[in-house]
Amino acid sequence: MLEKLKPYLFLAPAIVLLLVFTVIPMVYTLYLSFFDWNMISPTKEFVGLDNYINILTNDTTKKVIFNTFFYIVVLILFNCVITYIFAFIIGYVVKRFKGFYKVAFFIPSVISLVVGSILFTWILNPISGPVAIIGEMFGFSIPNWSKTDGLVIIVLSLIVSWKVFGYNFIVLYASVVGVSKEIIEAARLDNISNLRIFIDIVLPMSSATGFYILILTIVQGLQYVFTPIKVITQGGPNYGSSNLIYQAYHEAFVVYKTGQSAALAMITLLIFVILLLLEFLFVERRIYYENS
Amino acid sequence: MKTANYKNMILHIILISFILLTIYPIVFAISNSFKELSEAFTSTLSLIPEKFTLENYTGLFDSIPIVGITINTLITASVITVAKVATSFLAAYAIVYYQFKFKNVTYFALICTIFIPFTVTMIPNYLIISELGLQNNIWGVILPQMADAIGIFMLTQSMKGIPKSLIEAAKLDNIPTKYIMKDHILPMVKPAVTSTSIWFFILAWNEYVWPVLILKTTENFTLPLALQLYISSEGGTNFTVAMALSVITMAIPLGLYLIFQKHIINTFTTSGIK
């Protein structure tokens, strides 16, 4: 009997905490998304689906959703693909200084993004920053990245990647070197190229961790970008750097459209859940778990 | 053989330049924390302060209770980390090793909470914390953050990699669950526990949006909040003091990592994350 209760007992702390501090607030937000309200006025006006219709027919939202996917692509490239390759290189290709690399790569991870954002505002200042000065010596100039569509997203993603790289690297590295040495040595003897070893052996055998990093990159990455957006661009130029997370914040706390913000948050959630489902369906099934 | 060496050299050069690039901002921060503000404005390129000054640091100690603030941050981040890992471990254990009704649904629902942006939970949580009288108290910052589905996800993934037979055998031997967890599961998911702990710790250490709402007076601040005192759009940013504070802020997690670095990497690599 007790044995039957045990799983519930073990789940209880996590479920209760998440219920109280995450799920119930979310339900409340769902409720708010059907009202026109500014969070403090005593009256809420029920508007049905108006907030959703408003958002979905709005050019700004389209731009913001596009930006969100742009961020996702750039972040996956920087924080998953490149990191994976580095993990493989340190794990199997280079022979010396591994310890040094492992420590050095991790260092930026401990820095707060507020600090990172301030630092990069100075370092990448197009007219008086060190990069601009060095550029000037070689005769090229730094574009006004904070006011340029597209470029602004890449630079903000770079700031986040700079911070996230080290952690992702350590996790992926551990997983990559966990792949059985014999298999790789055997492949080497067969003169299989590093590229093929990476794609055919290492990648599939470390895919569980890879999947974790992928999810982390998408979800945390988007929330992480929030900080540089807020500190550096406030979503500008003309929403050019805003993503769904920042936009929900903007609606709620800059223009005080609580209902709009709630609806936006719900749409964000929906997009994420769809992504998650797709991943579960197509990726999770093919993930390699030893002994399972 | 020669070409391989040559190739290796190039690889090392690339890796080292990459490291120099990623370390540069930190060196930039440290160097500026020893500069006078006017020098920081006018000679951004030079990394060696023309006039070396400790004033940015001494000024911090004089103007804010920096030791207390550091202790606050340490308590907040540590408690959050330990709580998140503990709740996640228990939940993951239940999900992997037990069969019960609605298991998959529960798991999926839990994972979905990862995607709920903080903007959604901010105001309702603030109401709860005020209701509990935990405003302006670091426990008000900690309480809503004691569980995290990222941890559940990570540990579940990791536990799935442990042979089921091992646990079944232990269960048959009537070993109490407590010991199964401690002696059989924990050692095998150590790397996952380590990496999630680091992740949670860094996250909590640098957290800013939520504590801003809860903490009101300087003596209860955490480090990222104190940093806000030196950043103002209208009055300008006191860059050098902000950098001194940033150096203090990064020193502690970095120090922890360097101390435990060997241990952490070993844990990771000996068992690998599956």
Next chain:
Amino acid sequence: MKKFLLLMSLLVLVLSACAPTSGEEDKKEEAGSGEKTKIEYWHVNAETLGGKTVEKLVADFNAQSDTVEVTAKFNPDMYKGLMQNLQAEAATGNSPAVVQVGWAFLDYFSQNFEYVEPQTVIDKHFPESKTFLEDNFLPNIIDLAKNSEGSQVGIPYSLSTPVLYINKDMLKEAGLDENGPKTWQDVEKFAKQIKEKTGNYGIYIQEPADNWATQAILESNGAKMLDNGKATFASKEGIEAYEMYKKMVVDDKTALHIGWDQGIQGFIDGKVGMMYTTIAQRSNVQNNAKFDVATVKSPAFEGKEVRLPAGGAMLAITAKDEKEQKAAWEFMEYLYSVEGMAEWTKGTGYVPPRKDVAQSENGLKAFLEENEMMNAAIEQMDGVVPWTSFPGNSGLEAEQKLLDIRDEILGGSVDVEEGLKKTEKEINELLGK
């Protein structure tokens, strides 16, 4: 790992035993001194914006008052951040006693939060100070804190205006009058000549996430942001002024188009000849620039009078019960005393909203002689007008639209006339006109 966790938890236990939890402390204090009314004062003053001064004023006040004990709370992210925190607080049913409200939030604040007019509190509890407001404030200044319905929501406290900072060395190098330009037409010429002669940018006009500086330029050319509750900035004058701004940024490339922080860095670093920004940046610029720097009054358009929106904030009373309201005014009267105002101006770089502080011996006389850069702002006080606060529930969204169009115009992606007309129409729809 186990050791690591164990160490962590031990550390936590030890530390939490040492560090007093604030909850307990509060209780002790309450028991100790029952008769002092405790109130909270919410401000936005970071260390670089006079944070020290807030602390000093509060400590001095607490030391001399037998009846009131003030706690100051700092709110990051300026008035927007404060509004956000106030919102969360209001949702709990509590409120601080005195808050700083940024001008852009005047209407929003007065429509959504409970406040009490300072005069009401004065009349009820301090009849001897009945004429305090009339006696001490210029009418155009005290009116800044009136909302669109004419209610005196608060009292102006932090007051700033935009001034033109000039790099005299660079102007000299470019062969220009080192006293700086007087009109925007001159600014345009100056900027061009600086670019030609020195290769540097001529001017940076501040681009934060608000519309303050743009309003100063448009209205100084005779445009009106809002007339009888209707947006009217896309008038001939408004378009003309914006064309000039756009020409400097997009066509001549003599004006720098960049974020606020970076623009200020550029000016202090000597890469930009002039900078149009708030007087609140004075000490930052004065202390860190290594060249001969000065401020001049906000330029006018030829033959027209300047109209400069007031920046900064007012103090409003949000205390709910009478005892706290009374305490709030006692505190405010201290802040608005000549000495209090002088302290405030010195610490923050704002302009004193109260008359006679600038000339008074126990006020700012000596300070202003030492810091000449302040004078430009003090001399242009008669040109101060309210910072347009769009009325109604969509007021802040309307303000946002102006930022959007600024990005588009300065990004060169839209024609000024077309863009402004479109935005004006959208704003009027939002306002229901």
